[in-house]
Amino acid sequence: MIMDSCSNLDILMSCKAEPDVEAAGARRGTETSPMPTGRMATIRVAISRVRPQLFTPHGVLIGLYNHRKGLSQWTDVKEKAVVDLFHGEVDEVMRELENVEGEARRCYAHLPDPILCSEQSSFSHMLLHDGCYLLSLFVKYETNAPQYPETAAGGVSDGAVVRDTVFLLENQIPLLVLDKIHQLVTGDTDSCVLESISVAVQGLLQAQLYISKKPQPAPQQSSHLLHLVHHYFQPTNPPPERAGNTARRTGRWRRATEYRCHGNVRFKPEDLVEGKESTILDVSYQVGTLWIPRLQVNSNTWTILRNLMALEEQMTRRPVTAYCVFLSQVAGTVEDVKLLVRAGIVQQFLSSEKQVAQDLANLLTGVVLDVDNLDQNYLKPIWHDLDMRCNKWVNRFMGTCREQHCRNGLYTIAFVITAILFACGLLQAVFAVLSYKYKK
Template sequence: MEDQQGQADDSHVVNIPPLVQELREQLANDHSSEVQVQFGGGSPPCPIVIAEVGHLTRNVDEAMYDPHRISIGPYHKNPDLAMEAEKIRSLRAVLSAASSSAALEVYVDELERLEDHARRCYAHSFGNISSREFVRMLLLDGCYVLAQFGGVGGVRRWNHAGAGMSSGHVEGGAPPAAAPSGDRLETVAVVRDVFYLVENQIPFFILDKILQITVSDPSAHAAGRIMLYVHELLKRLQYCSVAPAPALRPGNLLHLVHMHFEPTNPPSQTAGEAPGGKKLGRWRTATEYYFVGVTFKPRPLDSGKVRSILDVNLDSGGGTLEIPPLNIDAETWRLLHNLMALEQRNPGAAGSHVTAYCVFMSQLACTAADVDLLSRKGIIAHGLGNNSEVAGRFANLCKGILFSLDDPSGNYLRATCRALEERFQSRARRWMAWLGRKYFDNPWLFIGLVAAAVGLACTVVQAVYAVLSYN
């Protein structure tokens, strides 16, 4: 019995040395992979990591992040979306524009050398995609972008002169006037899928390498060619007025779009504020600010002082809030959602300016009354069903987003929010605003108030003279 009991006890004994060795090997492998990702294995670090959108954010509206016309990159590699024939034609156009020495083998060899670096620019390892398929994807997708939007090969289907939005708020930008009307929806879908989606991307240095081989210039950069299209597109959509500095190097096409969304005043203006004090809870709604006497005024992009829609300004007296007009179409939400997703994954390289702006607008215009007020003031223009639909979109804009209003380095509107909150909490200002709204907005009430004041003054004077005459 004792032997059997001893054997039963031995069956629960853990073999310590092999377990320790296994854990040490896993720690060593994890450390080596971390160093490889951090230092790029001898390659320059990726400026922007291309990652999948988190489940909490994606679950709000999955359609905001999925391509519907063309697949770029490995996340949404789908035969139904690949547009394989169009990509092959773009490859042929790029090869025809290259010098005779730049054969197809040269492109493949150069991209094979960049494969490991390109893979490290994605948050996912994609072990299920072979090296051959991965390099083929990079080459075809890169040639497609350069041919269609960079003018390489002379087959650009949609020039930047026709990339803007019509007065009827056609979603996503309209094709050139010469394009057939039947291609309009295809153009909108392709522009949206290529430029707006955070997951539908390839690293920008792949485009640079293909261009350098094509033009036989190792210093050539694709950003200059594609920048013309992107800037004209965003300018016609009235999102920005100033192009970013030519020296900036984007990580991918969405990052190139993101570079246009920069506030004129950097967040460092609030970085020197003393710590402590009352923390900011949230922005008030537009109607609440209006109730305490805040005046809303549109700040046009063509004023020469406004770079983009992010340039919100509060005057020195704190009574006038100037906001650049936001023209809303069906693709506005998609663009803002994906720009925020880019910032959430790359806070160091991309910052959080767009997220700060979206939090501001999502809380300022979260009810139909707020949207109605801002529409009447010329700050919001939309062609959607009604103000309630727009308010619902704003209310859901930042669900699943991590952001702190009290972070001075991340919230460039922190000082504005604090000044408006102090005004909102001032009882004197609230009473003055209430009197102004009640009596001075209505001319008849104002006339009645003046008449009552004159009558009261006359009564007082009459009483004084009566007392003096009696004496």
């Protein structure tokens, strides 16, 4: 069997996601040394359980935590994926998967069911069916049937399939399993499926405007699909820390309206330029202007950000969490959201700006971040620059004048006319005094 290089991007990129609720996570995980390019790496982060309901799949049930519930409408779909790849001859495949079962179990932070953990055939059966189904979404082989989301049982939409298989931390299986199945399909023990999956994931994130349209190489190692997504979310040019700020404490971000009023800060949208590597995390500050990449806000936005934050609780660097802290505190009220919407930074597709503000304010429920640690908070230098700007009286005066007297064009014209009339009246009074004193 020979692998075709194309992937099912046309299916993965036509997504409109289902709603979700709130976030929390368990801290756990380790990092290992890099693996040689071309081979699947050892696991860096675990697949952990995250509650409450936010992280529960809506349709597609994948992995150990949902294995008992998996005997449902998706059984036939997954069985069909196995038949299409192996034509029903799975005995040898099952033996190969049983050889990696111990390593696959160690990829999960929690083993919830002692009975399931003792049933080797049941666990390997789950790995085979879920792995073949995921490969049917991301890699097109010569033996593949039509793509499964189009014929999915229960009428689950493409967007729900993408949400459940890519963005949910609990709903994952290790990529080493996909790599093993891929090698059995192609007959090439040196091949690695990560490259093909990386192309599909990049296309998905580009279509949803989370990263720019510039191809990036696949990472040398990745644990599962959400971990792969996190790799492409990294800020490309984080601001450097200034020497004078290392001893100063970092505080809470001010609201966007406060930065505008007290610091005379301008908010400008940063576009993801095609051909230049950039992500929505590339926030920058330049001479009174805060540049923030455009963000499309829908229900899927919170799913992605919260699952990535839960994943980062196992890591040293936490850029997505730092970005969410910034966004939640800067735009946590309706007035702030309206300011960012007018600036073109937030493109909201929810019911109202009030709903966006509520969701942003609740984004950090259960999240803890060391804001003074530059490894965790890459936006720390920008906070200090903005704080220093807001503490200067000139900026406070200019910001207050612009906020109160120059809100729009009419206000600006009226303010200029008033200032001219005041200046003329002042000159007239000065000349009147001078003419009285110096009568000549």
